[in-house]
Amino acid sequence: MPDHVLAIVARPSLEAPAAPDASDWRFVDPASPQLTALDLGATRGDGIFETLSVNHGRAQALDHHLRRFARSAAMLDLPAPDLATWRAVILAAVAELDVPGEAFVKIVMTRGIEYGDRPTGWAYGSVSPDFTRERSDGVSVVLLDRGYRHDVERTSPWLLAGAKTLSYAVNRAVAREAARRGADDVVFVSSDGIVLEGPTSTVVYRRGDGLFSPGTGLGILDGTTQANVFRWAEGLGMSTAFELTTPDILRSADAAWLVSSVRLAAPVRAIDGVPLPVDREFTDTMNGWLAALDN
Structure with a gap:
């Protein structure tokens, strides 16, 4: 069995015509050309995606990822994804992968060929990179202005x-800018001084016996891993909440993490060069729970 797979989805949405293919989807050679240079995903970045963590043959937070996929499609005025087909493709890719440990499946839907009437869809599965160092030693981050107010989702949905x-x-x-500043990652801050998210992660921090994350309605992703971290913490009897977070609140936290589907929880060890405490035991327990999830 392979350690990476690619499936082409013939009909990503029931609202659009199907590709001239007998099946809803099919596995193809990941090394062979599949995407036309005229596809709007390639020429304009006009499309959506989700990346799901796979641990020991189980796709994690599948329903949450599919809901977010559909929401992104609606925001871009794309045809609504056929979630039943996408679910089947994801599960088939997981079954096809020969990965005993950590892997991922990335699903993509673009608007298709310019002036065409059919979206393009595919799912790619592969073994995950090794994030042992990030999960253990943590990451240093810099705060960068995203250039939008924190209420941009309401004021400027376009x-x-x-x-x-x-x-x-x-x-x-911003990843290159972080590297220029000697940091590993970035946390975005709104132009009016509210902490938002990382480029590929959600911010979570601990204060006392509570876990917190920047508030909803800020034009940031509805974090799948953050939702599971909150569920884990609540099972331990901890409180969880969303709050409007400033850089000073984040700097004064007892501990903080950048959480995401594939990297899981990476503790933040420094913000703009100022050290932040890293609770390795707490982090290890959190990541162990996340890795063992079966949905």
């Missing part, structure tokens, strides 16, 4: 804040 799109040029640019 900016697509909170949609998981293929337009990742800014997220790659």
Whole structure:
């Protein structure tokens, strides 16, 4: 069995015509060309995606990822994804992978060929990178201005804040800026001074016996891993809450993490060069629970 797989989805949405293929989806050679240079996903980044963590053959937070996939499609005025087909493709990719430990499946839907009438869809599964160092030693972050007010989701929905799109040029640019500043990662801050999210992660922090995350309605992603971290903490008897978070609140936290589907929980060890406490035992327990999830 392979350690990476690619499935092409013939009909990503029931609202659009199917591709001229007998099956809803099919596995293809990941090394062979599949995407036309005219696809709007390639030429304009006009599409959406989700990346699901797979641990020991189980796709995690599948329903949450599919809901977010559909929400992103609606925000971009894309045809509604056929979630039953996407679910089947994800589960088939997971079954096809020969990965005893950690893997991931990334699903993508684009608007298709320019001036066409059919979206393009595919699912790619592969073994995950090794994030042992990040989970153990933590990451240093810099705070960078995102250039939007914290209420951009309400005031300017056309900016697509909170949609998981293929337009990742800014997220790659901030990663390079972090490296120039000697940091590992970034936490975005709104132009009016509210903590938002990482380029590929959600911010979670601890204060006393409570876990917190930046409030909803901020034009940030509805974090799948953050939701599971809150569920884990509540099972321990801890309180959880969303709150409007400032940089000073984050700097004064007892501990903080960047959480995401594949990397899981990476403790923040420094913010703008100022050390932050790292609770390794708490982090290890959190990541152990996340890795063992079966849904």
